[in-house]
Amino acid sequence: MPISKLRGAGHTPSLLAALLHFDVSFMVWVLLGALGATIGADLGLSPLQKGLMVAVPPLSGSVFRLILGPLVDRHGARRTGLASLALTLLPLAWGWLAAGTFVELLGLGLLLGIAGSSFVVALPLASRWYPPEKQGLAMGIAGAGNSGTLIAALAAPRVAAEAGWHATFGLAAIPVVVAWVLFAVMAKEPPPVVTRAADQPAPGARGLLAQADACWLCGLYMVTFGGFVGLASYLPVFFVDRFGLTLVTAGAFTALCASAGSFLRPLGGWLADRAGGTRVLGTVLASVAALAAGLGLLPGLGITVLLLWAVLGAFGLGNGAVFQLVGRRFPARVGGMTGLVGAAGGLGGFLLPFGFGALEGSTGTFALGFLAVAAIAGGGALVVTRRSSIATPLTALAPVGVPA
Numbered sequence: 001m002p003i004s005k006l007r008g009a010g011h012t013p014s015l016l017a018a019l020l021h022f023d024v025s026f027m028v029w030v031l032l033g034a035l036g037a038t039i040g041a042d043l044g045l046s047p048l049q050k051g052l053m054v055a056v057p058p059l060s061g062s063v064f065r066l067i068l069g070p071l072v073d074r075h076g077a078r079r080t081g082l083a084s085l086a087l088t089l090l091p092l093a094w095g096w097l098a099a100g101t102f103v104e105l106l107g108l109g110l111l112l113g114i115a116g117s118s119f120v121v122a123l124p125l126a127s128r129w130y131p132p133e134k135q136g137l138a139m140g141i142a143g144a145g146n147s148g149t150l151i152a153a154l155a156a157p158r159v160a161a162e163a164g165w166h167a168t169f170g171l172a173a174i175p176v177v178v179a180w181v182l183f184a185v186m187a188k189e190p191p192p193v194v195t196r197a198a199d200q201p202a203p204g205a206r207g208l209l210a211q212a213d214a215c216w217l218c219g220l221y222m223v224t225f226g227g228f229v230g231l232a233s234y235l236p237v238f239f240v241d242r243f244g245l246t247l248v249t250a251g252a253f254t255a256l257c258a259s260a261g262s263f264l265r266p267l268g269g270w271l272a273d274r275a276g277g278t279r280v281l282g283t284v285l286a287s288v289a290a291l292a293a294g295l296g297l298l299p300g301l302g303i304t305v306l307l308l309w310a311v312l313g314a315f316g317l318g319n320g321a322v323f324q325l326v327g328r329r330f331p332a333r334v335g336g337m338t339g340l341v342g343a344a345g346g347l348g349g350f351l352l353p354f355g356f357g358a359l360e361g362s363t364g365t366f367a368l369g370f371l372a373v374a375a376i377a378g379g380g381a382l383v384v385t386r387r388s389s390i391a392t393p394l395t396a397l398a399p400v401g402v403p404a
Helices: 012-029 036-043 047-075 077-097 102-116 119-127 132-163 165-186 204-209 212-243 247-275 277-295 301-329 331-363 367-386
Strands: none
Touching (some): 012 077, 012 119, 036 212, 036 247, 047 331, 132 212, 132 301, 212 301, 212 331, 247 301, 277 367
């Protein structure tokens, strides 16, 4: 993958700042998932309660993305990004000093959605510095910040085993502060995007949703990103409940599986630049359908880990492909569209762990959850093959930008 071709085409410090912002924020966003089995055992939570606790941050992230997306378009990614990192310290302080009941943890999860909104900062900051033919790779690199899942899955259970899960939230504030300082130094607002106003949807979610392609892209990202973050958040609980693993071992397997989705996302954007976003996305979703159907058979631990690694890797490729299509179709509304599409992805990330918890609690098996994922991914593959307009760029002529 020729990452070196991005040199000289944009602003590398801003690209790295976007990656850092997303990485640290994603780590914080999925902390409840990484600690879910630990907290569940400590508080004696039911499968449904554990699923709901893990599902709340993706849902609240959807709401905060809708708020921050237009703010990025209006005030710039740098200013908005600094504010979101500062606000992320609030739920960490709550988890460290106070939260100790299921209801409090739901409230904490709502505030963790602030960290999940980093998505709408990182991707516009990265993409607007690069020409359309390189935006897929640029957004894929920035989006690889979802590797924060690996950090949370590996580190959080170990820290919790030594110092307790309350202290884990407090210690997570340290990388957030470091990221704030580095982001302030490295990030620079990109130049304004040039577009013809008549060709662009009206500002705001309502104007964007009036575009049919925006709705389809939201639905597709609900499948790919919702599948990735939902599974990555729920896997520690799944491994403990399904196979009786220790919390630390479950975290290690979660990190292994999530690594594929994190590091293959840039490849998904690059492949979409070269082969077309719809072709890549259709292939990815068809693959997920087959792999998830295999997981529905509930194989042994080794095969399960292999299939989950492949499923999350495919979701990562799909995430990169979707945002190549977003940047190509709506070049002047990347911030707003990132917020809208990201909100849909967060909603998918809520529905998956909540659905898994509800189904496992009522049926005693995880099979139906995986079969549902297979059916939804298969439906998404059919949509992509029949909706070619999502890859058609809008005409670019008149400037629409943000203040420096």
